Amino acid sequence: MKANNKQTLYTITNPRKSNLMTFFAFLFCLYSLLPYVWLFINATKTQRDFASTFGLSFGSRFALWENIVSVFTYHDGIFIRWLMNSVFYTVVSTVVSTLLAALAGYALAKLHFRGKNIVLLIILGSISVPGIALAIPQFLLFSKMGITNTPWAVLIPSFVSPFGVYLMWIFSAQSVPTGLLEAAEIDGAGPWRTFFQISLPLLAPALVTVFLFAFVSVWNNFFLPLVMLKDTNLYPLTLGLYQWNLMGSSAGGSGEMIQNLVLTGALLTIIPLIIAFLSLQKYWQSGLSLGAEKG
Amino acid sequence: MDSKVLLRKKQTNNVKNRRKQIGWLFIAPFAIFFTFVYILPIIYSIYISLFQNKLIGGEVFVGLNNYKELMADEKFWDGVKRVFTYTVIQVPVMLILSMILALALDSLRLYGTKFVRIVSFLPYGVPAIVSTLMWGFMLGTKYGLFKSINKALGTNFNPFAPQWTLVSIAVMATWIYAGYNMLIFYSSLKSVSSDLYEAAQIDGANGMKIVWYIKMPALRGSLVVTIIFSIIGSFQLFNEPQILSKMVSNSGITNYYTPNMYVYNLAFTGSQQGYAAALAIVMAVITIVIAYIVQIRGLRDTMNER
Numbered sequence: 001m002k003a004n005n006k007q008t009l010y011t012i013t014n015p016r017k018s019n020l021m022t023f024f025a026f027l028f029c030l031y032s033l034l035p036y037v038w039l040f041i042n043a044t045k046t047q048r049d050f051a052s053t054f055g056l057s058f059g060s061r062f063a064l065w066e067n068i069v070s071v072f073t074y075h076d077g078i079f080i081r082w083l084m085n086s087v088f089y090t091v092v093s094t095v096v097s098t099l100l101a102a103l104a105g106y107a108l109a110k111l112h113f114r115g116k117n118i119v120l121l122i123i124l125g126s127i128s129v130p131g132i133a134l135a136i137p138q139f140l141l142f143s144k145m146g147i148t149n150t151p152w153a154v155l156i157p158s159f160v161s162p163f164g165v166y167l168m169w170i171f172s173a174q175s176v177p178t179g180l181l182e183a184a185e186i187d188g189a190g191p192w193r194t195f196f197q198i199s200l201p202l203l204a205p206a207l208v209t210v211f212l213f214a215f216v217s218v219w220n221n222f223f224l225p226l227v228m229l230k231d232t233n234l235y236p237l238t239l240g241l242y243q244w245n246l247m248g249s250s251a252g253g254s255g256e257m258i259q260n261l262v263l264t265g266a267l268l269t270i271i272p273l274i275i276a277f278l279s280l281q282k283y284w285q286s287g288l289s290l291g292a293e294k295g
Numbered sequence: 296m297d298s299k300v301l302l303r304k305k306q307t308n309n310v311k312n313r314r315k316q317i318g319w320l321f322i323a324p325f326a327i328f329f330t331f332v333y334i335l336p337i338i339y340s341i342y343i344s345l346f347q348n349k350l351i352g353g354e355v356f357v358g359l360n361n362y363k364e365l366m367a368d369e370k371f372w373d374g375v376k377r378v379f380t381y382t383v384i385q386v387p388v389m390l391i392l393s394m395i396l397a398l399a400l401d402s403l404r405l406y407g408t409k410f411v412r413i414v415s416f417l418p419y420g421v422p423a424i425v426s427t428l429m430w431g432f433m434l435g436t437k438y439g440l441f442k443s444i445n446k447a448l449g450t451n452f453n454p455f456a457p458q459w460t461l462v463s464i465a466v467m468a469t470w471i472y473a474g475y476n477m478l479i480f481y482s483s484l485k486s487v488s489s490d491l492y493e494a495a496q497i498d499g500a501n502g503m504k505i506v507w508y509i510k511m512p513a514l515r516g517s518l519v520v521t522i523i524f525s526i527i528g529s530f531q532l533f534n535e536p537q538i539l540s541k542m543v544s545n546s547g548i549t550n551y552y553t554p555n556m557y558v559y560n561l562a563f564t565g566s567q568q569g570y571a572a573a574l575a576i577v578m579a580v581i582t583i584v585i586a587y588i589v590q591i592r593g594l595r596d597t598m599n600e601r
Binding site (some may be wrong): 014015016017018021022024025026028029031032033034035036038039042050051054055056099100101103104106107108111112113116119123125126127128129130131132133134136137138139140141156157159160162165191195216219220222223227237238239241242245246259262263266269270273274276277278281284285288 | 316317318319321322324325326328329331332333335336337339340343392396399400402403404405406407410411413414415416417418419420421422423424425426428429430432433438439440442443470473474475478479482523527530531533534538541542555558559562563568571572575576578579582583586587
């Protein structure tokens, strides 16, 4: 709606609101929100209440704080260890992969070199290579090098983000004017200086977007650590929760029921992501819109 | 004089060559890691797919036997059929839902547009383990809502009975990605110039006509992208069924429920790496071929622009 649009007449740019459409959209919101509501409510219950009371009502006792304390102290505080691992894996690999993607995407969009189109095709093609097709040979190669069951096994594959390169390629093509680069060259700036002093500042919003996408994918990664890690001390949060859930599951486990801890742990795992989502919305929007335009 | 010209030519050539090489220097760090975690593993994968682990003799070269065996492997085809059925139903339902939502948001006829946008995108950031835990427990008959619903209504519905498990997984996947796809569509709609709408209105086009002749064509590019990523994602179905199989008993989830689960179990619990590699390669080829068929148009347009 434009600010100067003071007419009372309904137009396409200022239509009448529809209650019916709003109703259906809010039904969809209900679908989106229900699991969080359920998760929050059940993270406040004791194990006994979790097993016996109605899923969407609170239990006999509000035990959220108690559960949080148990999550952090259970098994000598292994959850804190997993949390630190997740932070470490995510921060290191996201910083590295964003930088590599920025350099590569920029080169593909703005620099000339032999074989560029082939490189581009290979990278675009690799976006559609299923992760599992890589995981087995990666595991076998890494185990020959003796780096499975070490942080490297989770970090190194996460350094490479073809999707990040794809985004940086599009971003660079759109937001770095070629004329500016030519002017810098005439003024005698070398390609590296041009990149760091002229192009990189222009690409700053793009870097945040690529960083966010990489952050979510590494933080949420389940399959790679599942394949690579055996030592529970190296687990990220996702794998740790999986293991806690296995312990109390009906299909094989030690039988100790700690579902209240699993759910509270799950809640704690998604809180940082929800904060990142809410505070950095505009970067998501720009990443998605560029991805959409250029398919 | 000749030598001077030659020297100059040589110098400009050197500068040009250096400019040509510099692109490679920028790409090199990515390319090194890419080679290490993509190219080498793919080559190695093809290599080990030609071997079988025999009880006597260890790794034996078997040529294309793994592939031949695979073609006759009912467990493999069972999984392929399942993910195919899943893809054919889940992807269109989700994308149509996303598109309707995007059109509704873009029509400006909703209250709370921003709220709807944020809330529907939030699930995209939730790890598969958490979303599966939430939905698995929430829908389950043991602790979840269907325990209460069944009790209240005297019914006996189980969302994780073998015939319903895949539907429940589709509900979870749609929950994660519908909002994400909706935002992609919404962004495309936002990029339509408002002049176009004003012109259409002057021409007397009504709401539906504008949707059909202006908005739908604007969605074409993003539709290609979302279809490709959705197909790739659903062909790789692994996390949800793998986690569910450990959470719910009698859900009908076998260790070859999806091709990816079969690969995982063959390679890491059955130590049949050669066969698993062959299976993964076949699935990768199927996925890439389908992705390329959808992609060809979009990719060609992009290449032409550069």
